[in-house]
Every structure is written in C-alpha cells, then in structure tokens.
Amino acid sequence: MSDMTTLLRKECVENLSVFRTIVMFIFVCILMSVYSILLISNTEMSLLDNAHAEYMLTELVLILSLLVTLLLGSDGIAGERERDTLEVLLLSPVNGRSIAVSKLFNILFTWLILFVLSLPYLWALAGNGQNLVPSIIALLVTGTLCITIVGGISLILSIKFQTVKGAIFTGMTVFLLLVSPAILGSSLRNNAIGRFVDAIDPIMGAINTLDSVIIDSQGISFQLFRLGVMLFYTIVVLTSLYYISRKVEL
Amino acid sequence: MNILRNIIPHTVAIIFLFGSTCYVSASSTPAHIQVILHPLKTPLKMGDVPAFEGEVTNTGKETLEGLVVYLSLVSLEKGNEHPLDLEDWSAQKAVLIERLLPGEVNRQQWPMRLISAGRFALALTVVEAGTTKPIISDLVEFNVLPKKLISSSRILPIAIGEPLLILILILAVNQTKRLRHRQKV
Numbered sequence: 001m002s003d004m005t006t007l008l009r010k011e012c013v014e015n016l017s018v019f020r021t022i023v024m025f026i027f028v029c030i031l032m033s034v035y036s037i038l039l040i041s042n043t044e045m046s047l048l049d050n051a052h053a054e055y056m057l058t059e060l061v062l063i064l065s066l067l068v069t070l071l072l073g074s075d076g077i078a079g080e081r082e083r084d085t086l087e088v089l090l091l092s093p094v095n096g097r098s099i100a101v102s103k104l105f106n107i108l109f110t111w112l113i114l115f116v117l118s119l120p121y122l123w124a125l126a127g128n129g130q131n132l133v134p135s136i137i138a139l140l141v142t143g144t145l146c147i148t149i150v151g152g153i154s155l156i157l158s159i160k161f162q163t164v165k166g167a168i169f170t171g172m173t174v175f176l177l178l179v180s181p182a183i184l185g186s187s188l189r190n191n192a193i194g195r196f197v198d199a200i201d202p203i204m205g206a207i208n209t210l211d212s213v214i215i216d217s218q219g220i221s222f223q224l225f226r227l228g229v230m231l232f233y234t235i236v237v238l239t240s241l242y243y244i245s246r247k248v249e250l
Numbered sequence: 251m252n253i254l255r256n257i258i259p260h261t262v263a264i265i266f267l268f269g270s271t272c273y274v275s276a277s278s279t280p281a282h283i284q285v286i287l288h289p290l291k292t293p294l295k296m297g298d299v300p301a302f303e304g305e306v307t308n309t310g311k312e313t314l315e316g317l318v319v320y321l322s323l324v325s326l327e328k329g330n331e332h333p334l335d336l337e338d339w340s341a342q343k344a345v346l347i348e349r350l351l352p353g354e355v356n357r358q359q360w361p362m363r364l365i366s367a368g369r370f371a372l373a374l375t376v377v378e379a380g381t382t383k384p385i386i387s388d389l390v391e392f393n394v395l396p397k398k399l400i401s402s403s404r405i406l407p408i409a410i411g412e413p414l415l416i417l418i419l420i421l422a423v424n425q426t427k428r429l430r431h432r433q434k435v
C-alpha cells in the first residue's frame with residue numbers, strides 16, 4: 001500500500017514539476033482568457049445569454065481536458081517504455097496494475113486542476129448566477145466520467161503500443177470518432193441514426209448533459225439515461241484496463 | 251409602400267407556419283377547436299424568461315383525442331425575416347393533449363428564454379389527427395430589447411489576472427527551489 005502511495009505521489013509531483021505541464025496549464029488559462037475577452041469585445045457575442053456563454057466555456061474546458069488526457073494517457077506506459085524507465089518500474093515492488101492505476105490517478109489529478117482553473121471564468125461569465133452551481137456540478141460529474149473513459153482507453157493503447165506516436169495516433173482516431181457527432185452539428189443529428197449515435201456516444205452524452213443542465217435548466221431526472229451510458233462506458237473501460245494492465249511488458 | 255412593409259413579415263410568418271400556400275387551401279378549418287396565445291403586457295429584454303400562456307378549447311360536442319400543440323417563432327426584423335429554431339429559446343417545444351372533452355379548456359405555459367434582441371412573433375399551432383389543416387392562433391408580436399449580459403467588469407480581472415497569477419506562482423516556486431538548492435550547496 002505504501003509503495004502504491006509513493007507511486008501515486010511520485011506521478012503527481014513529477015507531472016506537476018515538468019515544464020510542459022506548467023506550460024499546458026498556462027496555455028489553457030490563456031485560451032479561456034482569450035475566449036472570455038472575445039465575449040466582451042465582440043458586439044454580437046457580448047449580447048449572448050449568460051447560460052450560453054457558460055455552456056460554451058464548459059464545452060471548451062471538456063474538449064481541452066480530453067485532449068490533454070489523451071496525450072497524458074498515450075505517454076503513460078509507452079513513454080516509460082521509450083525512455084527506458086519502464087524496466088526500473090517493473091523491477092520495483094509495484095506491478096503493472098499499480099502503474100496503470102497511478103497513471104490514471106495522475107490524469108484525474110490533472111483534470112481536477114484544469115477544472116479548478118476554469119471555475120473563476122465560469123463565475124465571471126455566470127453574471128447574476130444563472131445556473132452557476134448546476135453547471136459546475138455538471139462539468140465535474142460529466143468531465144470526470146469522460147476523462148476516466150478517454151484516459152482509460154489511451155492507457156490501454158499505451159500498454160499495447162510500443163511507441164508513444166502509435167498510441168497517440170490511434171488514440172486520436174478514437175477521440176475523433178467520439179466527438180464526430182459534435183462536428184456534424186445538431187441539425188444533422190435530428191434523424192433516428194443521429195439520435196442513436198447521440199445516445200450511445202459518451203462524449204456526446206456529456207455535451208448534451210451540459211446543454212440540458214446549463215441552457216435548458218433541466219433537472220437530474222433528464223440526465224439519468226446519459227449518465228447511465230457514461231457510467232457503463234467507465235465500468236467497461238476500467239474493467240478492460242484492470243485485465244490488460246496485468247500484462248505490462250517491456 | 252407602408253402596407254407592403256407590414257404585409258411582408260406577416261406573409262413570411264404565415265408561409266412558415268403553414269409550410270406552403272397549397273396547404274392553406276387543402277381543406278376547411280375544423281370549427282370545433284379554438285386556440286389562443288395570450289400576449290404579454292410587460293416590456294421584454296434579453297435574458298428574461300417570460301411564460302406565454304396558451305389556451306386550446308374544444309368548442310365542439312365530441313371528445314377530441316391526440317392533439318399536438320406546438321409553438322412557432324419567427325423573426326420579423328426588417329430585411330431579415332425568417333423562422334427561428336426553438337432549440338435554445340425553449341426547452342418545451344410541444345405538448346400532447348391526450349383527451350379534450352367538449353367545452354374543456356386546456357391551458358399551457360410556454361416559458362421562453364429571450365436569447366436575442368429584435369422583433370419577433372409567436373403562434374400556437376394545434377394539429378388534430380385525421381384532419382388536413384392545422385389550427386393556428388393569432389400571431390403574438392413582441393419586441394426584445396438588447397441588453398449586455400456579459401459584463402467586462404467581472405471578466406477582465408479574471409481573464410488577465412489568472413494567467414498572470416499562475417505565472418507569478420510558478421516563478422516564485424522556482425525561485426524558492428533555487429534558493430534551497432544554493433543553501434544546500
């Protein structure tokens with residue numbers, strides 16, 4: 001247990017002290033700042049409803065965090081393999097499963113930091129407080145589930161692929177597949193196939209939940225099915241990661 | 251010219267609500283349904299969430315079943331008249347009245363979030379299964395005044411302050427680390 005705690009602490013502290021992670025946090029902040037300044041400097045956008053602006057920001061935070069997750073996950077095991085540090089890790093008292101858990105924990109920790117960084121922006125955009133608390137809760141819940149799903153998938157790919165490049169390319173394909181309904185737009189998703197894809201896609205589930213909670217002010221009963229779908233994917237991905245991570249090899 | 255200016259927006263609204271002009275002349279209006287959409291008396295501005303009240307009355311002597319009631323919104327901005335998708339304006343797009351007894355009045359609230367400014371018109375449409383013509387209420391016109399909802403006084407300090415704060419924090423942490431390292435050496 002103490003080995004596991006040491007590994008978790010090492011992963012998080014190491015990740016936070018790496019230059020690229022810090023640059024990434026600053027970059028995300030700057031992006032949110034640019035977005036917020038655009039809202040007030042553009043005449044049409046400054047007339048946007050607060051809830052709309054909040055929804056757009058939560059969507060931006062979610063997509064950015066998923067991209068960061070994809071990179072961190074793909075680098076997780078394959079990166080250690082490429083840097084020749086996986087051998088040292090495997091020789092230590094921790095097993096492959098513990099390594100995968102610590103990597104996933106690190107991804108969730110990074111997500112939590114990104115979420116906290118977005119809170120002041122959400123507060124500033126909410127204005128008179130319209131749906132602020134529900135939007136924060138919705139972003140935290142849907143974001144955590146989506147990050148676990150994408151993080152888990154990218155870690156599985158990272159275990160299976162020998163190089164980071166291979167894991168990133170495959171992960172990116174999976175990511176594009178998951179967010180493709182959003183690229184198509186709502187009008188093209190209005191038929192039966194579109195609605196079916198919307199219903200089974202966990203990322204679309206998260207985006208639709210944010211829309212429903214923030215813009216339409218709909219309660220938890222409206223979100224149960226989408227949350228159920230996301231939870232199902234989370235369980236499937238975590239179970240797969242549990243079994244696949246037993247065979248972490250050089 | 252003035253008559254034309256008044257006619258154009260209403261024509262756009264009627265074409266949008268009926269779908270096509272052929273549809274208007276398809277059959278006679280069933281006289282046993284009356285639909286009314288009540289106009290709001292208060293001035294409206296962006297960000298408001300007013301609720302329009304609709305009424306569907308069975309004026310006939312037979313029970314009506316499976317009536318679909320839906321709201322239609324049209325922008326009447328001069329030169330930019332067009333139907334609007336209710337997607338972000340209202341979460342409640344349609345209501346199904348399963349049964350309406352003779353003389354019974356069904357009242358519905360239609361909450362709307364006013365997300366943009368301009369001149370708009372609303373109408374309530376009732377579609378009865380087995381009839382060829384929908385029944386539409388009179389157009390309810392309303393103006394939405396513009397209002398800046400996103401205030402720069404809240405956003406600017408955050409947008410400039412947060413990245414700067416993080417940068418300062420990182421520099422401070424790095425400086426502390428360097429000092430500790432030097433002391434050790």
